[in-house]
Amino acid sequence: MKLTKRQSDNLLKFSIVFFGLLCILLPAFRLIGVFFKRQYISGTHTYASKLDSIYSGTSDFIYFWGTGKFINAGHIHDIINFNQMGSFIAKLCGHVLPYGNWAYWPTYNFIICFLALFPLLISFAIWNIFTASLGYFAFSKIIKQKWLVLMLVFSPIALVNYHYGQTGMFLSSLLILGFAYWKEEQERNILSWDTNVKSGIFFGLCSLKFPFMILIPIFLLATKSWKTLFYMILTIFMMVISSILCFGIQPWIDNIEILSPLISKNMLKPYNNQIFQELYISPFVAMRSFYFSLTVSWCFQLLITLSCIIAVAFVFFKKILYTKRDIIGFILPLSLLATPYGHVYDLVIASLTIIICFQKAYEKNKILFYPILGFFWYIWGVCEYSILTHAKIAPYLPTVNSIILFMLVIILYILRDKKDEKNAH
Numbered sequence: 001m002k003l004t005k006r007q008s009d010n011l012l013k014f015s016i017v018f019f020g021l022l023c024i025l026l027p028a029f030r031l032i033g034v035f036f037k038r039q040y041i042s043g044t045h046t047y048a049s050k051l052d053s054i055y056s057g058t059s060d061f062i063y064f065w066g067t068g069k070f071i072n073a074g075h076i077h078d079i080i081n082f083n084q085m086g087s088f089i090a091k092l093c094g095h096v097l098p099y100g101n102w103a104y105w106p107t108y109n110f111i112i113c114f115l116a117l118f119p120l121l122i123s124f125a126i127w128n129i130f131t132a133s134l135g136y137f138a139f140s141k142i143i144k145q146k147w148l149v150l151m152l153v154f155s156p157i158a159l160v161n162y163h164y165g166q167t168g169m170f171l172s173s174l175l176i177l178g179f180a181y182w183k184e185e186q187e188r189n190i191l192s193w194d195t196n197v198k199s200g201i202f203f204g205l206c207s208l209k210f211p212f213m214i215l216i217p218i219f220l221l222a223t224k225s226w227k228t229l230f231y232m233i234l235t236i237f238m239m240v241i242s243s244i245l246c247f248g249i250q251p252w253i254d255n256i257e258i259l260s261p262l263i264s265k266n267m268l269k270p271y272n273n274q275i276f277q278e279l280y281i282s283p284f285v286a287m288r289s290f291y292f293s294l295t296v297s298w299c300f301q302l303l304i305t306l307s308c309i310i311a312v313a314f315v316f317f318k319k320i321l322y323t324k325r326d327i328i329g330f331i332l333p334l335s336l337l338a339t340p341y342g343h344v345y346d347l348v349i350a351s352l353t354i355i356i357c358f359q360k361a362y363e364k365n366k367i368l369f370y371p372i373l374g375f376f377w378y379i380w381g382v383c384e385y386s387i388l389t390h391a392k393i394a395p396y397l398p399t400v401n402s403i404i405l406f407m408l409v410i411i412l413y414i415l416r417d418k419k420d421e422k423n424a425h
Contacts, residue, residue, distance in 0.1 A: 061165025062093060065123050067102050068116025071109055076247050080254050093120060103259045106243040106251040108208050128162045131169040138173035139352060141180035142328060148355055156381025161345040168348040171209050175335070176352060178202035178216070179328045182228055200228040204235025211339035212349065215312050215331055222316035268294060278387045278394050281347060281401040284340035289398050301340050308338040322417055329356040329412040333405040344384050347401065351380070353408045360415040369411060376404050
């Protein structure tokens with residue numbers, strides 16, 4: 001089906017805007033409701049007519065903010081005592097946290113301790129404004145049309161991320177900036193300054209949530225990006241040293257020996273349509289949703305992770321992808337598939353891939369991809385609401401989202417730019 005450039009451009013805009021507006025209403029309502037104390041029921045997290053408390057809706061951010069308050073009060077070594085920390089946070093905001101211990105690396109303490117200097121709502125606003133602004137800056141490095149950048153920053157899944165006060169937009173921005181500044185290295189002097197140094201720093205900052213960056217070293221090794229790899233490792237090293245100097249070595253020992261294993265307990269339970277498990281998007285939880293054993297589920301996740309590593313190593317060692325858009329669009333969904341710990345709000349990391357695929361379908365006049373991509377956009381916008389309302393599809397959303405991520409990689413590969421198109425993008 002051949003369209004004129006104007007018709008195709010209008011159809012692209014209509015497709016993205018239509019699917020965006022179709023599913024943006026529910027997450028927008030919930031995000032705005034934070035400031036009017038209209039959320040789902042505290043504790044049970046059941047969305048019903050009894051909309052009551054700000055604290056249930058922003059419980060993830062309260063977790064960050066409250067832990068920062070706890071550390072600032074001198075209790076860095078008491079984080080392993082969840083009852084003590086939970087009581088401390090409950091006294092601050094009247095909300096009892098429904099889940100386990102703090103499992104982020106101690107390097108993340110710098111962020112939460114800063115945010116804890118402000119009252120809860122002000123801190124919540126600061127974090128979301130900062131991450132949205134950083135997202136706009138990062139996306140605009142890859143996408144030149146401002147309206148498309150705004151669609152990403154205020155996409156339905158991004159609003160879900162803001163609502164939770166989560167880290168998806170922040171991590172997405174760091175990953176994208178790392179790729180945006182990366183280039184094929186010509187300079188042999190590792191100590192000389194160029195954009196690859198910036199790339200390495202941004203990639204290094206991604207270690208704040210290490211499971212989401214496990215494909216980055218593979219990419220850098222496959223592309224022989226030694227300078228970027230060096231500065232990534234240096235950044236991680238400096239972050240670890242800084243955290244040890246500020247907080248001591250014990251928080252690292254506590255995290256490795258106690259906290260990280262504890263945070264996985266809910267994920268390892270038998271899959272019984274629990275909201276906590278349905279919020280995951282990993283192949284591991286997808287297998288658990290069909291009641292496969294832990295061993296089979298872990299083996300399947302390991303197979304997917306190894307497949308992602310092999311795909312990245314092969315594609316970039318063989319230089320099959322030529323443009324930066326393709327590189328980013330290819331790796332972001334795989335980064336989510338490669339870890340068992342991804343959640344619904346982390347899908348914002350791969351939202352750029354959908355927009356890139358829309359762009360490429362438009363450029364190659366492959367408009368049949370529009371409804372497929374729009375459907376993905378729609379599903380991501382309503383899946384969190386489906387979980388809260390116990391919709392019939394909710395138990396299968398980990399599987400649905402894993403399949404969508406895989407299909408995005410395939411679509412991107414099909415629509416990839418050829419070598420002679422490299423300079424055009």
